[in-house]
Amino acid sequence: MKLAIIASLLTGAIWGLLGSVLYNETFNVEIESLKGITSGAMTGGLITLIFLPIYRFTSKKNLIWVTPVSLYLSIFLFTFILLGVFYPASGMNEVIRIVGLSWWGLTLFFTLWPLFALSCLNHLAIWNIIQKADQVRMRQ
Secondary structure (H helix, E strand, O other): OHHHHHHHHHHHHHHHHHHHHHHHHHHOOOOOHHHHHHHHHHHHHHHHHHHHHHHHHOOOOOHHHHHHHHHHHHHHHHHHHHHHHHOHHHOHHHHHHHHHHHHHHHHHOHHHOHHHHHHHHHHHHHHHHHHHHHHHHHHO
């Protein structure tokens, strides 16, 4: 379990860096990389905690359905943490605007669809870590 949290914090940090780059280029929101990485790590940890029951009680095949839900939820959490914690002067209207445009862009622009595959691979890696940890714990 600890390894899964550490892995999700690390992969979340990578997602946060990617999100910072996309937000800087798309929304002209000046985001410092460290704040984006920190927000991403926090988002990765939260997503793992939220989806922990699903990781434990689902098959590898069912992770395909987790991916879109988690990706849209991650966009909201990342934006909320980033703007709410690090840039509070932005306000909730800015969070709603960026989340709405991000969801719209992710859904309609095929150039962003590879993010679904990356998210699925991310979930698969965390799922494998949790499954192995549970098997070790069951043997003890």
